Amino acid sequence: MTRRAFIRYLLMIGAALVGLSALFSQLLKKKFLSEEALVSAGTPDASAAPESPLESLSTEPLMSYFILSDLHVTAGDPQTIKKLRQALDDVTHFDGPVDAVMLTGDLTDTGTERDYKELRSIVNDYKLPPVYANMGNHDYYTIWINKANSWDQGAMPNGKTDAMSREQFKKFFGYEKIYNEFTTKGHSILLLSQEAYVQEKPEVGEGAWYSDEQMSWFKERVKALYQPGRPLFVMTHQPLPPVGTDGGSHQLIRAMQFRETLKPYKNVFVFCGHRHQDFQNGTPHYVQESFHFFHNSSVGRTLNRAYQQEAKNKAQGIYVQVYANKVVVRGREFSNRTFIAEANWSIDLQQA
Template structure:
């Protein structure tokens, strides 16, 4: 091969190498650009869309509504300890580290239903700046018929110139009610308060039981239907407890219990609270029973008792704190004498959701 031919051969090899280098460079560039950038399309691209968001808002973390239930105050001028305990409860509530939208008093507000006991109750309540207070009547709120003009117990002289009507009017006047049974709604949640309508002066057969008239039970049925909201709790306050399921009650019980239960049977998320038993939350006595509704027995502010009705619990003053959340109701027993919650009385009830 001549020198000139050899040079032409080298130039041809160089050109080929440069071409191969450019080819591989383009291939590498396309590969990495394809990974870093979206491919172009001759079609008009669809506008970008935001990621789908959940349709339901997250549940609120705080309570939607909260209130206290105080049962069996038994305020008596002759028993200063009852006034002391109520003051402990109200002082705790007014300094409570949490929301309090209302206070429910579920019967036996006074020990004898006399004018002077109501006056003492008024004196104590007026010492505090309180949220709305509502109440129903218990059997002791009819006891004025047992008390004579000297403010002594006088069973032989019953009704001592008084009547069940006098007791009803005293109660209504104290709270500014037109009727004995009422309902209260705050923050979209409702509470119904049923009241004993007669005592032994008018109906000797009822004893210490809670008698409700046809009118009250018709009102109860209508108001439950009107106030009930699917997915939300509805609260009912009584004084006397219910008898065993399937029976009507007698003395110390809610008498027309079969009709009471039938009224609530179609509805979910109903919570019923009663007083009257006075039993200490810490004595092992059951305070919660699940029926078609959730049923709670409160303790007592004025006279908390243990099982044997002894004096071990005489310095205790107990009640219930209720918190309503979007998905549950929390019910907690409170000891007002030392401002603590009780581990033995702590329930969290999930709410059944409304049907779609």
């Protein structure tokens, strides 16, 4: 074979090898792309797999708030001022989320302009989350107070009216009505308010009277706001009487209608104040009906079983945490910033 022929032979072999290499490369590429398409179309990526229902339950609360009841703030009792400051100090420095603060009645001791001024001076000293409130019986007590800011039962109503008390409350909070609602992070709270006292309706005594208008509003808002599987919260001041009865003095008066309104719904939590009962004196603070019913203690004047202010330094309230599958309710001692072991409830939510 001549030298020229040998070189031509080598060039032919090289070209054939290059062609085979290109063909083999294309076959590999086609196979790889085919398998990749198969994976993306039919085989789930483990890292992108959806979480199971149990895994999706957050370990952090979805919403949390404090309930402070029976503050009884008055310039005539410096202890009430001290205790509210203890509570608000705790709230603002709390080691956990606080999305709102509910004040459930008896914000002041007499409902007078002087007491509201004292309350304003305290609240203004703190950077708080949204604060909502309803009225208690003491917020109507201005009718017992004369021009010298002294108790004068013989001169009742001392030139005052229940309407003036309602206006004072609405002006303080900027409300159009004394009953209202608050929603945050998809969870709602309804606050019902006592609408009259003994100047207008002597028969109510210290009880909570709600008008037809408020009861209709309550029924409509419960229906509109309730979401299956989620809790709905209701705040009152006075407690409920025994099941099957309407209340009188020191109780929610239209109790049968109140209970009937809530009966169709699961996961409703009702909180009241008024009793001032110490979480540590053995009295029950939680009752399960068709809803969950909690009795709060008092910030301003915590009482023992005999309704005496035995432990003068105590100032108590409630901290509520909402989770995907439960609601946790815990009693709080504001004077030393600790949770109360005797007041610790975890309520599983009923699913839809």
